[in-house]
Amino acid sequence: MRDFFSDTKTIPTRAMREAILDVPVGDEQKDEDPTTRALCERVAALLGKEAAILLPTGTLCNEIAVNVQTNPGDEVICEESCHLINFETGGPAAISGVMIRTIAGENGIFEPDQLRAAIRPASRYAPKSALLCVEQTANMGGGTIWPLEKLNAVAEIAHSAGLATHMDGARLLNASAATGISPADYAAGFDTVWIDFSKALGTPMGGVLAGSAEFIQEAWRAKQQMGGAMRQSGILAAMCLYGLDHHVDRLSEDHRLAKYLADQIRALPQVAHMQPVETNIIIFDLDDSAPLAADIVAGMKADGVLIGAFGPRRIRIVTHLDVDMPAGEDLLVALKKQL
Numbered sequence: 001m002r003d004f005f006s007d008t009k010t011i012p013t014r015a016m017r018e019a020i021l022d023v024p025v026g027d028e029q030k031d032e033d034p035t036t037r038a039l040c041e042r043v044a045a046l047l048g049k050e051a052a053i054l055l056p057t058g059t060l061c062n063e064i065a066v067n068v069q070t071n072p073g074d075e076v077i078c079e080e081s082c083h084l085i086n087f088e089t090g091g092p093a094a095i096s097g098v099m100i101r102t103i104a105g106e107n108g109i110f111e112p113d114q115l116r117a118a119i120r121p122a123s124r125y126a127p128k129s130a131l132l133c134v135e136q137t138a139n140m141g142g143g144t145i146w147p148l149e150k151l152n153a154v155a156e157i158a159h160s161a162g163l164a165t166h167m168d169g170a171r172l173l174n175a176s177a178a179t180g181i182s183p184a185d186y187a188a189g190f191d192t193v194w195i196d197f198s199k200a201l202g203t204p205m206g207g208v209l210a211g212s213a214e215f216i217q218e219a220w221r222a223k224q225q226m227g228g229a230m231r232q233s234g235i236l237a238a239m240c241l242y243g244l245d246h247h248v249d250r251l252s253e254d255h256r257l258a259k260y261l262a263d264q265i266r267a268l269p270q271v272a273h274m275q276p277v278e279t280n281i282i283i284f285d286l287d288d289s290a291p292l293a294a295d296i297v298a299g300m301k302a303d304g305v306l307i308g309a310f311g312p313r314r315i316r317i318v319t320h321l322d323v324d325m326p327a328g329e330d331l332l333v334a335l336k337k338q339l
Helices: 014-018 034-047 058-069 091-096 112-118 148-160 172-179 183-187 213-225 234-246 251-266 293-302 325-338
Strands: 051-055 075-079 099-103 129-135 164-169 192-196 207-211 271-274 281-286 314-318
Touching: 014 234, 034 051, 034 183, 034 192, 034 207, 034 234, 051 058, 051 213, 051 234, 058 091, 058 129, 058 164, 058 192, 058 207, 058 213, 091 099, 099 112, 112 148, 129 148, 148 164, 148 183, 164 172, 164 183, 172 183, 172 192, 172 251, 207 213, 251 271, 251 281, 251 314, 251 325, 293 314, 293 325
Parallel strands: 075 099, 075 129, 129 164, 164 192
Antiparallel strands: 051 207, 192 207, 271 281, 281 314
16 A cells, blocks of 8 residues: 555654664653653754653644643634644643634744734733744645744744744654754744654654753653653654654655655646645645545545545645655556546
8 A cells, every 4th residue: 555645654664663672761750761861862952952851642742832831711823724723632722721823824834923913912801822833844734844034033023922932843854854954943942842753754653842941840740640651661762763863864755756746746637726845745626627535535545545635625645754756656647547
């Protein structure tokens, strides 16, 4: 099966699995796991922060960042298509008791003036604007990259107004691979940031959330409370370290394949619109002459190719380390057959 549904579908390589065999482990909750400590120290340095914490999922990274940096009744500002709103089952409200104020950006990215307009003035009647969240890269924006100058601008506006700042960096390493800008530079204006290991880096699970030492102390309390604390987590941390060592430099291969596929798909007469393809995600809309997206997905699955329907006529394709050019050619054949 050629699986282009998501980069979360990657399967750990044999070498990654073998990397866990001899690693030292201990009780993570007692800070006795040396491999987990090594991973957290490395990611903190990579992101330019004081400390970091290993968590089972990226969703938990986001939810803990919101929980620690807000109070019930506060308001979190983020772009309307972001993961925090659309794929975390209302977690900010259910877990932290906060409201969400959305900004309608373009391809997942909003302008500094839009943020200024969204920040509430102090009032005894309104919720308090407490936290700004951005997503780098913007998943449902088509894997678009926040420009560094725009990230710095919105972070400065937020801080000037007394807001904390958080970056959902699930695919931050994809942005760095595409631009050459370091993860630490992208994250410099943000109080908290995390990277995902179960997407582009190919581990079975795991994200590492970074921030100040004080923030990480509080994040540990939230991790324990939400059931995210583990025991011999060095098994997972060893896979994450392997991903950092072996799967970062190859991200550009995913980007090249995505751009090749996008060029071929964009030329099809039934494609009405395609979002910019800057990293490893392709999102496009079909016109009314084409079958519904769900029917196309079902037909391609029967031909051995998995893609995603994200609306009646919207399709998403994601490249990653488990698909290559021959797989891409199979995708194109199957898609043209359905159209």
